Amino acid sequence: MPRKGKKSFQVNEKQLGYLMVLPAILIILAVIIWPIGQSMYNSLFDYRLNDPERSQTMLSSEVDLERYIDNHFFLEGTLEDVLETAEGEPWQEEAESAIAGISEYHEQLRNEDEVAERYDTVEEMVNSFEVVADQDLKYASIDSDLSESYEEALLNAQDLMNEQAVDADEEDESLFMDASSQIGAVDRALLSSNFIGLSHYTNYFQDSRMWQSLANTFIFTGISVALELFLGLMIALVIHRAFIGRGVVRAAVLIPWAIPTAVSAMMWRYLLDGQSGVIAHYLEQLNLIGDSSTMLSTAIGGMSSVILADVWKTTPYMALLILAGLQTINYGLYEAAEVDGANKLQRFFFITIPMLKSTILVALLFRTLDAFRVFDLIYVLTGGGPANATEVISVYAYTTLFSQQNFGGGSALSVIVFLCIALISIIFIKLIGSDLFEGKTGNS
Template identity: 50%
Template sequence: MKRQKGNRRKSDWKAAYLLMAPALILILVIAVYPVLQSMYFSLFDYKLNDPTQSKTTTHYSIDLQRYLNDMPFLMGDIQNDLPKVTGKDHDVFNKVSNQLTAIDNKIKKETGSRYTKVNTILNNFKTPSDELSQVRISKSTAVALQQTANQVEKELAPYQDSKVLTNAKKDYGLATGLGDALIKPNFIGLQHYKTYLQDPRMWAALLHTVTFTIISVFIEFVLGLAIALLINKAFFGRGLIRATVLVPWAVPTAISAMMWRYLYDGQSGIIAKFFQKIGIIHDMGTLLTTTNGAMSSVILADVWKTTPYMALLLLAGLQVIPESLYEAAAIDGANKWKQFVRITLPLLKTSILVALLFRTLDAFRVFDLIYVLTGGGPANSTETISIYAYKVMFSQTDFGGGSALSVIVFFCVAIISIIFVKLLGSELLPEGSKN
């Protein structure tokens, strides 16, 4: 019997895992893969505005297109001028010619037929593809190329303004650009994290994010709970009120941000004018042009936008609480406040967890509202960690640094989730499963 029960349990577990497999694969693809990809990019000095760092690489390569645009002309000029000079100058140019010939032969041997193909394409005034022109080379060849480029540049430096060389300035320019054909590995490990964890701007952005999250979520929770309690009661027109309350949440965030930007306008904004009238601000332009004004404006816009969402989540929790509990409490003499404290809040704890968790995560990852409303200004006073990551990744085209900031955001969100589950999530488990 015990064996049969054990076999049944094993078969049940297998069936459960098979049923969960599609969901787990979907989570892995949609949720985990982008995080792993960001973690991978963060380990590289990956910058799209630099051709030598426009992709992730752990090995040395040479861009034959750039190399062959410089080397043949530099070698040709030196070798053509070599018979025309004597003495010390002849020795210098002869040395340079031998160095260039040696490294060119080494690169020809290592790159093989692709050297000839790229050279032929360039001679026909066409542009080779990156797949053809960028060739992997050994570290020793890469070091030799860099050393040769440095030595040739040093040797030709005294001649750039002289008439000893026919094309002195051009040749010196070719020599200085020779090393640019070398594509070095851009793997830097955890350097991005070290840099940003010591970056005052990153910590300031994180502080702005935490400030925005705590204040906005707290206000939204208080107002959302009050609205949920109100619309949970039976009264005439309740359905219309519920639908009306959800209108701000239904408006796309970018559109609501643009709407609030007009409302906050320092010349014609209605909200700005109203706040000035009642004495909250001294000048209409204060809202979007000062540090405290901008942060307060962003928080107010977010509260207007997402309080209905908080109310909706809490309303769902209120509707599963049996009315019989309130009737029994009323018979026992409990007033409304005691009913709220002893019945509503304890039984609403799970819904509060879900509402606070969702809103906190959303608020911590806020981007579109602040980006449209203030752009992170003035003077980065409303710049959140997500906006900072966006600026680094897309404005500066630093995908490595931006990915590192994105990973930092991910870990912050993970920590927030763990804290919420630890503090309130135990209520979701049966008593016997807590041990």
């Protein structure tokens, strides 16, 4: 019998198409979708890096074993001294009850499944002065009811220590204050769940600063993009014409766009400075502003400054996109219109603008999305000032994330930025740009 050959692996055309775009999809998932999903997840927690009790996301109660073991070791010795001091005192029975409660909850904590698995290992590392870098080893989940009961017992004991410190002599006062401090340290090692759901979003929707930063974002985006479109169209029409030195002019026009944003922001900061700024000086001389310091020290001046800097830098980008569209227009259309008696203005509005509609749409989409998420220009030029007058939503999110180290709140603001950008994209494509896809879908 003839030997059957091994069947080769085959895919149809549709499967081949999916396989070819798979690497791009994986990159998008890793670079875009994953960070967005992580931000959405973090926004559901009261996640603060400057607060040890909220320095990670927790869906259930946990204990920081490193801090707990370290502080409980000292607390045990201090509480023994407290019991000795309490002998024969009216509050002896209350002290014994409080300390016995702490000991009982400590044993219950040690018997928790995850704690029992890791306690001895972490204790050995703490006694050896080793840092517990492994987060899975450092933190252990515990029963929420046990955590609440233990915290209540610790707080009652702490209140008792504070009460006794009021009327105690100097030596005993120091003992009671040490005990109170150590009880507080142990209590802070017991971490409650910091899951708060959509609370960040409800708080921000009632936050006047968030709405002001969002309004600043729309004002900046609307004015700057409109000016860039108008000036970019004018520049594109000029450099589209044939004249001597056109190549040099085209290259020179692109220089502002080629300069890094942070560098151009620093440059404009010096040019608009109230004491040494050349631009600010001439604006004052032309009576366009009352004082040279106005541009960076007032709300209107600050917003005008960032818009001016952005228009100067990104108008060449708009001009470049429109110039590409102009070069696709068939010159025969202009010749035919001229034969029919159309003047230059009519040819511009009835030929140039309609033929540039798709190009203008793409340019507006790119620039609107880019302007809406502006950060570096404003952060370097004004820092969001004066008095938050130029603080856009991206700067507010950065301040919340890194200056305040509120990762939960900052992540919520980042999600709001993402939703706004997604909404803008949908509006552009569904309402304005639907003509781009007419005739390109369906069966061919």
